[in-house]
Amino acid sequence: MSITVQRSTPDSLGEIVEAVAGWQHAGGPVQLHPGDLGWHWRFGAQELAGAVRVWTRDGQILAVGMVDDTAGLIRMGIAPSVDDDAAFAAQLLTDLSEPGQGVLPGGAQAVEARFGTAFRGLLHRSGWVADEPWTPLFRDLAVQVENCGLRVEVIDTHDTRDRIVQDRVAVQRAAFAGSTFTLERWRAMAAAPPYRRARCLVGYDRDGDAVATVTVWSAGAGRPGLLEPLGVHRDHRGRGHGHAITVAAVAALQEMGSSSATVCTPSSNVGGVATYVSAGFQKLPDVTDFRRTI
Structure with a gap:
């Protein structure tokens, strides 16, 4: 064959x-x-x-x-x-x-x-x-997940709340320098087949400001789910919002039936690795890509 x-x-x-x-x-x-x-x-x-x-x-x-x-x-x-x-x-x-x-x-x-x-x-x-x-991390979802401490809005594929979606896009752009994310691109992603097993989460602080966001992707019940991407608004960093939205992401994947939550980030992203560990993720041995030399 x-x-x-x-x-x-x-x-x-x-x-x-x-x-x-x-x-x-x-x-x-x-x-x-x-x-x-x-x-x-x-x-x-x-x-x-x-x-x-x-x-x-x-x-x-x-x-x-x-x-x-x-x-x-x-x-x-x-x-x-x-x-x-x-x-x-x-x-x-x-x-x-x-x-x-x-x-x-x-x-x-x-x-x-x-x-x-x-x-x-x-x-x-x-x-x-x-x-x-790169540093892979995972969190087993067999145990109930703690409360994250933020008010979190969850956006599924059928959500029509434009304001929440706009907040999702705005936080993404404020979290990643050079981001090209737009409302139209969110809609393209949300209309695609993988998003039927996905959710976007937006976290709000006590003042009602959108401060953090994450998209979680299930691969189906009993399989590992993925966090991609996760970010905190540049004007709201250093206040524990990264930890909180990570915990919220884990809870969402647990509710969707995932066996574990997984993520992989550059090992040079020391702060990011620390955030995941603080949210209950286990740090696994570093992995590398393969680069061609000949």
């Missing part, structure tokens, strides 16, 4: 999201998640489809990559069924390395591969080296 790689299409994205959701499992690494695809969907289905590559064998999706052309990076999700599959790993490496395969015009310069024993081992042996370290 031959292994093929192809670009996705807007019509195929729903099937791809469901495949990636099925690969998430408790205790596994934080690999490409439906929430990563859902967050990117804010730019529209056509642009997301242009960034997604799909590997299949006998009609079954076995790996998905989301490309960042500007960085020469591809973020991989790999099915547990091919974790130790040496032939599949070899084909992945060939497809990622050769420009003619169409994955990236100049071939991948960096690969985020946090799952796939055979593939990761082959990258090591083929001269790919460790890149920037």
Whole structure:
């Protein structure tokens, strides 16, 4: 049975999201998640489809990559069924390395591969080296989550409260320098299939000001959920709002049936890591992308 790689299409994205959701499992690494695809969907289905590559064998999706052309990076999700599959790993490496395969015009310069024993081992042996370290964190949701201490508004896919959505967008833009998030992009994201298992949360302080926001993504009941993104308004930092909105996010994922809450942030983001730990997350050993040297 031959292994093929192809670009996705807007019509195929729903099937791809469901495949990636099925690969998430408790205790596994934080690999490409439906929430990563859902967050990117804010730019529209056509642009997301242009960034997604799909590997299949006998009609079954076995790996998905989301490309960042500007960085020469591809973020991989790999099915547990091919974790130790040496032939599949070899084909992945060939497809990622050769420009003619169409994955990236100049071939991948960096690969985020946090799952796939055979593939990761082959990258090591083929001269790919460790890149920037990232810190994965998780919180088990078997125990009831504490109160976060903020008033939190939850926005699901059917929400029509324009003011709350506008607050969601405003806090995002105030939390991240250079953010291009807009109301139209929120609507594109919220209308997409991944958001059917997602929520946006907006936290308000005692004065009624919107101070923090997060989007949480479920992969389905009993599977790990993801926080992506989370931010505190630049004018309201240093007051514990990051901790509070993180706890609120965990509670939302628990209510949605997730087995755990997961996040992965650059290890250089010391403050961010500390915030997650303060909110009950367990810090796991650092992981790195693989960078091509030849």
